Amino acid sequence: MVNNLRSLRKFWLKIVLIIVILLGIFFRLNNIDKKIYWHDEVYTSLRVAGYKDDQVLTTFFNGEIITAQDLLEFQKLSPKTILSDTIDSLIQNPEHPPLYYLFLRFWQDLFGSSIFINRSLSVLFSLLVFLGIYYLSEQLFNDNLVNLISVTLVSISPIQILYAHEAREYSLWMLTIILSSIYFFKVIKFNKNIDWISYSLSLSATFYTSILSIFIVLINIIHIFLLRQLLDRKTKIKFIIFTIISCILFIPWLLIILMNLHILEEKTNWTNVEQSLVFLANLWCLHFTSLFVDIGLPLYHWASYIFITLIFSLIFYSLFFVIKNTDKNIWLYLLLLIFIPTLGLILPDLIFGGIKSSMTRYFFPAYVGVYLVIAYTLTKKIAQKSNIWSIILGLIFTMSIVSNIISGNSETWWNKAPSYYNAAIATIINQAENPLVITQNLDINKGNIISISHNLKPNTKLQLLNINTPIITHQEFDNIFIFNPSLEFINQVENAYQSSLVLIHPFLYEVDFSKVKNTNKKGFN
Incomplete structure (x- = not known):
């Protein structure tokens, strides 16, 4: 009887998750x-x-x-x-590597140059992220329900849908980050040549999508040489070789950057504008709350601070839960994935000044880690028959759906600030x-x-x-x-x-x- 009730509960949870995923697809297409x-x-x-x-x-x-x-x-x-x-x-x-733009060029060759067509390519990449996050979760946790909840969180996430509706490279960047992470863990587990080649190519693809992909290399290096101390020497040597191959593949564009460094500096000069710490700190918080709640509130609205408190409480609790309940190599990788890009953007602004860390889209690598740690925590807590955590999951879905309805029916949004x-x-x-x-x-x-x-x-x-x-x-x-x-x-x-x-x-x-x-x-x- 107990097993039947547990199976029934799990069945209905999966039905709800599938419905939410379908809603996420609808919001991307609408x-x-x-x-x-x-x-x-x-x-x-x-x-x-x-x-x-x-x-x-x-x-x-x-x-x-x-x-x-x-x-x-x-x-x-x-x-x-x-x-x-x-x-x-x-x-x-040169500040924008060419991979996304070449994809869009071929896409326009096939279908034309309308706004709908241009943005539909980003929608396609965003839908492929569903498959990517499922398999990355499988590599980390080997739990079908965790995998499914990971997909659900990404599918309904307001920030993912917002950038799925932009003719820019960020949905592709999300996809390449996830793919490189999948093959990173596959080479550690299985050490197959085909996986090493796939790792090298996917890592190179992240470089050709965003210059900020340097954070991914740093995460992998720290993980391999400081944390995976029991990994055999042969695997570490292979890691060095195939990471170098990824960098070599990026040399053509790196040379273009170096030859046009003055253009790069001119194009990115806007990031050197000075802003108050209070302003930046508010944006840092909203970067992460927009993963689940984004109803278009003003920057300093009192309700924003409520959402910030709730979402960050969930994130930090989930981090502690994952640390306590998963293998050291798993939780350390997730911590690196969240904190290396975050600190890599925030610290230079604090030390040297600037507003690079004010850009929500630059934090996409960290978002991957946040989705995964929260998905794991929600799954395990709900499996313990915790009604509170079932309610939390329901609230996340509700606020995300409300956010997407409001945003999806608006002609403008905060991410279009220069053209608001x-x-x-x-x-x-x-x-x-x-x-x-x-x-x-x-x-x-x-x-x-x-x-x-x-x-x-x-x-x-x-x-x-x-x-x-x-x-x-x-x-x-x-x-x-x-x-x-x-x-x-x-x-x-x-x-x-x-x-x-x-x-x-x-x-x-x-x-x-x-x-x-x-x-x-x-x-x-």
């Missing part, structure tokens, strides 16, 4: 193209289409009147664009009669004006100016909008149009013709 195609995704399309920054500037930022549709032509892969054009464009941006208001700005412009949108090549405006153009009516007129391009007035437009101007540019526009600018939305101004003394606009110079 509203893929709803959110604003933001600044960074715009550059994804530019790179894949084979365009360079100077081509956009010389073609469009010259003061001539163009349409939003004209600008979006640079977001599409032309039949005339050959693969070397894409590679040349990627070389000009673009959807609302586009709506204002689309409602105006005969509008003209003016902006200058300042800061992030180049990417953001293209971002907004995805939401503008195709025939909306734009006037894009380089820093030194003189303003030519156009009296034939009924509404003139100025997007994200500098103070100097505001003065220039006001002088040119003999009127003042009115802030009507964050980053959007409008020429106030009602205050012009001579209401005949043809009187302008």
Whole structure:
């Protein structure tokens, strides 16, 4: 009777887990193209289409009147664009290794260049993560229920779904991290040549997806030489050889980085901005709470601190539980997986200054470890018939589902910070009669004006100016909008149009013709 009840309980738990996994798949497939195609995704399309920054500037930022549709032509892969054009464009941006962008190039060759198609590749990689986390959990714990709960946590995790809907490399990075970890444990257990080759190739794939994959190498080295003291010398030598092979395979891109180091420094200069410790600490906490709860609260909202307290209590308790109940080599690896990337991002910002650790997406290696330790703890606690832990699992699922419903039906979200208001700005412009949108090549405006153009009516007129391009007035437009101007540019526009600018939305101004003394606009110079 007891065994029957236990089997029935386990059966219904698996049914719930399968339903949640199906919901995770649904959230990944639903509203893929709803959110604003933001600044960074715009550059994804530019790179894949084979365009360079100077081509956009010389073609469009010259003061001539163009349409939003004209600008979006640079977001599409032309039949005339050959693969070397894409590679040349990627070389000009060495901070992003090319693997994801080459995959997307071939994906666009097959299916086209729409927002839906671009983001669908990330969805595919995110779905493959389900299989990856299952087999990694199997390598670590050899427990089918732990494996299934690991998949469930990843499937419904708000942060995973959020980045599955981005035409960026982070879902692929998650997949390659997991694959390299799977083969890392397989070579330790079985020492087969095919596994060593797979380990080397998967580790190299992580390098070609993100420069931050250096954390994975560091984790593996520490684990092999400081923790696996009983591992035979032959296996350690093989580990050195195949890790070196992975690094050798990355040399072509490493040479590109070294030859374009000045470009790398320029492109990543934004990470050197100073921020307060309180601001950064809040973000560090929210990086990890967004694994399970992300309902769009303001940064310093009181409810955020409740979620932070609850989620971090769960994480630290799970760490202690795993340490107490698993083999030393397992829990030490998971600790390294969580803390090496986390400290590797936070400590440099604390010591030297900067905001690299403010980027949630940079912590993906640590998230793998968090999912696994929590999955193990939940499984073992529920197996002990703990109603409290069943409730905790239910709350995790509930908050994750609510988070995904809210996020999935929004046009923008916190991860699109540079373009956060673009959807609302586009709506204002689309409602105006005969509008003209003016902006200058300042800061992030180049990417953001293209971002907004995805939401503008195709025939909306734009006037894009380089820093030194003189303003030519156009009296034939009924509404003139100025997007994200500098103070100097505001003065220039006001002088040119003999009127003042009115802030009507964050980053959007409008020429106030009602205050012009001579209401005949043809009187302008």
